[in-house]
Amino acid sequence: MDNLLSLRPSWCEIDLSAVQSNIQALKSLLGPMIHIYMCLKSDACGCGIIPVATAASKSGVDGFAFGNIDKAIECRQAGITQPILVYPSCLPESASILAEYRLMPTLSTANEVTMWEAALNQPLKIFLKIDSGSFRAGAFPNQSLAAAKMIKQSKWLQLAGVYGHTMGSYGFDSPGYEQEQLNAFTGALADIETLGIKPPIRMISSSATVLKYPEVDLNSVDPGRLLMGINFDAIDERKIDIRPVLHAIKSKLIMVKDVSEETGAPFPPFFKKPFPKKIGLIPFGWGDGYPISSPQDTYVLINGQKAPVILPIHSEIMRIDLTNIKSAAIGDEVTLMGTSGNERIDLSDLARIWGMDHFSIQNAIGQKLQRVYINMPK
Numbered sequence: 001m002d003n004l005l006s007l008r009p010s011w012c013e014i015d016l017s018a019v020q021s022n023i024q025a026l027k028s029l030l031g032p033m034i035h036i037y038m039c040l041k042s043d044a045c046g047c048g049i050i051p052v053a054t055a056a057s058k059s060g061v062d063g064f065a066f067g068n069i070d071k072a073i074e075c076r077q078a079g080i081t082q083p084i085l086v087y088p089s090c091l092p093e094s095a096s097i098l099a100e101y102r103l104m105p106t107l108s109t110a111n112e113v114t115m116w117e118a119a120l121n122q123p124l125k126i127f128l129k130i131d132s133g134s135f136r137a138g139a140f141p142n143q144s145l146a147a148a149k150m151i152k153q154s155k156w157l158q159l160a161g162v163y164g165h166t167m168g169s170y171g172f173d174s175p176g177y178e179q180e181q182l183n184a185f186t187g188a189l190a191d192i193e194t195l196g197i198k199p200p201i202r203m204i205s206s207s208a209t210v211l212k213y214p215e216v217d218l219n220s221v222d223p224g225r226l227l228m229g230i231n232f233d234a235i236d237e238r239k240i241d242i243r244p245v246l247h248a249i250k251s252k253l254i255m256v257k258d259v260s261e262e263t264g265a266p267f268p269p270f271f272k273k274p275f276p277k278k279i280g281l282i283p284f285g286w287g288d289g290y291p292i293s294s295p296q297d298t299y300v301l302i303n304g305q306k307a308p309v310i311l312p313i314h315s316e317i318m319r320i321d322l323t324n325i326k327s328a329a330i331g332d333e334v335t336l337m338g339t340s341g342n343e344r345i346d347l348s349d350l351a352r353i354w355g356m357d358h359f360s361i362q363n364a365i366g367q368k369l370q371r372v373y374i375n376m377p378k
């Protein structure tokens, strides 16, 4: 598919050196004793799971956490050797293929322990998840002891770790909720440890938690967005220098034409005065991740100059006002994000221009456009 996408003159640039420097920055923040399980959900926030995992695996991550089994297997096939945790998304029927690829699924309930044990005829490392207040997968704190006991007594299941996930940083904050979730998790973990079970991996910190609650680093963390360069400026308990992995979004002019009152075509009502004298088109629209309802002052860069976008944009195409860029010609590069001459639109500028957050931009753009990787690790 990537080959066919490369026929289109629109693309995004993914900077793999940013993946590496973000991991290094987190490692120096946490020190050598804390394991980093890099979370690569949603095709690594739209940046492509295999190149990102490959770069990360050369930068000292201790393991990976994936949302689904298919991407985890693809990464194994691509040569990733680190431990891989698969978040809740698998059925016991995939137990033997998980074992074959050394993937560790997540179990939640006593019932699941029984089902997975019955599906196996070989050892399988698994994680137990504790649901400390998100009401998704995981054993509730009052059920986790029983589930851990059953895993300990099982023939084939080997407990690789216990983890949880808090819902504080996804727009669901309310006073005390995050702290209560953390307390419920660490309490349940302590109960399990009183059984004489010491889970090798103990983990509750995603991006926002690792920045805000240093006291729950435990012995492992599983941030995703932070390592992909999404910044969390609103949190200042811990500071870390993070670089965006999405480096640039580019297209090319596929048409340029002069316009005037004399064309024989009426000016459309959505053109604002003064009317443009020259327009260009780029093959990039809301189907590619551009927001359908964009703010009025949206612009792009061409030959180092700002050029306004003429709204509305369409599914695959948008108009650019080239009145002030006399030199603009078919084939010229158009920068939606990145550097052009002395001008620059960075991810934060784009978030403001598009009225979207960093994560949603990266996710929307990377899933749909051709991805050009820069600064590939050796």
Ligand SMILES: *Cc1c(COP(=O)(O)O)cnc(C)c1O
Binding pocket: 039, 041, 087, 164, 165, 205, 206, 207, 208, 222, 223, 224, 225, 226
């Ligand atoms: C998504 C997820 C993470 C990573 O979250 P970020 O906010 O991207 O750091 C960590 N753990 C679990 C269980 C998740 O589902």
